[in-house]
Amino acid sequence: MLLLVGAVPADRLPLLIGPVSLSERGIKIDGHELHINRGNEAMMKAASLICQEYGVEMPVGMVAGDIGKREGSTAIYNHLAANLPTMGVNVMTMHYVMPDLKLNKKVLATVATMHEKPLMIADAGSMYVAKAGGDAKYYDVFTPDIGEATFLADEKADHPAYTRGFIFNMEDDVPELIRRAYAGGNATKTMFVKGAVDYICQDGEIVDTIREPSIETMEPIGGTGDLITGMISGLMHAGRSPLLACRIAGRVNRAAGELANPTPATQVEEILRCLPKALEKVHKELGL
């Protein structure tokens, strides 16, 4: 089972767990429709589209309302810590949550008790808390953007907002940021660094870069990185290795961007609509 976990921007929405289904305006979990925004909904819809295209079981979503007050995130951490071993999870993606070092370590302690540990992907707040806790080694894939890569490269920062200036200013040298992140134990076996050039890393080495098509106007669009994380999740659930999943997802995201022909004012759902066509195009290009 692919479990997709994260908070959604609704005050007082209780913890919902259930298969994700696609709806016109977003996704449905446990009967609740969640409209597409950046963040978890975009990630979950991208993952679900991939599952649908590959003909595999749809993911299970675990969401709770949280607008930054921590209640929803706390409910998510506590449920995972108490129930993960009995949920039958093979791949788990943890996304937007309020970082909470103690609660995340509780979840990781539960994972450590599992006979068959799930493959774990982290992005957004879940990646921040994993890095701040020195726990990157428990995860299989991180998907930082350039700003977050500077954070992973700074062994002293607890949050991207604390990245030291001299490292923030190194962002034109992404290979050096990647080297520092691995040297500090703050990177995962497979890592996808999203940017003008996408870097795909395996065990400390850059093994692939994606430069084309170059759609400059995608950078301001909130949620494009979330699509990559969702697609990687769906592809790993469909049996692709983390490395191949990154290679496909990065190319599909750019192809979808090209099809959508965005401006800086475009919203992420317009890119999402182009994912199935983009996937088909990339499959042909890669001979898959």
Next chain:
Amino acid sequence: MNWFKKKKKPQEPQHENVTRGLLIFAHPTTVIAVEELLRDEGYKIRVVSPPPAYRTGCDLSVEFPLEAEAAITELLNATKLHPIDVVPITTEGMEPLHFVRKKWYGSKYLMVRAANMKITVDAETKIIVNISGGGCPDVPYLATTMIGKRLDEAPAPDEVGFSLCAYSLNTAREEMIRELGA
């Protein structure tokens, strides 16, 4: 000639001179209001990360001169900006990043980035067209409440957000206003 050498006095134990304290708050964005208030009152303060015992992974606190504790506490109580704790400190916390980067898309759109947060505005209409980056759950909420509104109509991230991502978005927004005007 050892006779004239002064006998070394036994070293006295070194006591650290604790002169700074930390105000700890429940949410990073409360710190923005406190920072403004205390600076306006002339206090020499710094906004820094709290010590490990208080860290959750998304925190901000205010370093202040300990001699002013009584006056500052009274001021904060009067303005209902109550800290959850006040502690003396001997080590320096890290300051949040204030560098920003700007990128124009033609002459129509300007994107400003602070740390991991980006805001993009239509320079002609001053309407916020996109918010990107971040990882705390108030980011999608902030995007929902701010996108489609003019810079001077949209709520400020420090008013409706709670996290360090909201703090960074506020830094980016302030730079955007400096660049385009509100």
